[in-house]
Amino acid sequence: MILFIIGVAAGIISGMGIGGGTILIPALVLFVKPEQHIAQSVNLIFFIPTAIIALIIHIKNKSIDFKMTLPITGTGLLGAFIGSRFAVSLSSDALKKWFGVFLLIMGCYEMIRKGKKDSNKDGNNDKNKSYEEDN
């Protein structure tokens, strides 16, 4: 049941466009405690069906700039191969630490980035600061 709930939470968050894996993987690691590689593979597989559906909708709406995506995908596939190969060569503990460092950077980035103009007024920025100080 906890797995289903984590899935629902990750789905809501990514459905709202606030990144999925950077929440799903730590939630799994902290609450279900699988091997780090397993948590990451869950997220990779999790992403595929939802991304296919989203991609079909975006192609229909012509919101994808293929001139930009195709060249990036080319070297991206090479990068994916290098990154995955490196990941499977690491121990679970080592990979978890690497992931933790990455997550720390992404978390700090979320804290300092400017939101879209609509709701990120000064009041919000002040709250961000107090969150950071809480740490």
Next chain:
Amino acid sequence: MGKNKKKCFRYIIIGLVTGIVNGLFGSGGGSVVVPAMVLLLGAEEHKAHASAIAIILPMTIVSALFYISNGFVNWGITIKVILGGMVGGYIGAKLLNKCPTNLLRKIFGLFMIIAALRMIF
């Protein structure tokens, strides 16, 4: 000519870095490629979000196959999380314009930092 070369170099680096991050951490490709496209290639924010999916999907398939073929897969966990994710994705899309996403971002940012510290130490 020089300008084209510079742009071509940027495409190569963005692709490589995004692929490596996404493969190594099983996530985070979007967090890298969206700001990179906006800041380095001058893409519009909403187009960058849509285009990012087209970039990351093939990378993710390659990485997932690599993890699976090395035995790093647990279908029991994966299926349950995916089922939850489908329900959640639907709810999230409905909530999209009704919630203060910027505040949510900060809350999740905080969660990420706490989780990160627990994972490192």
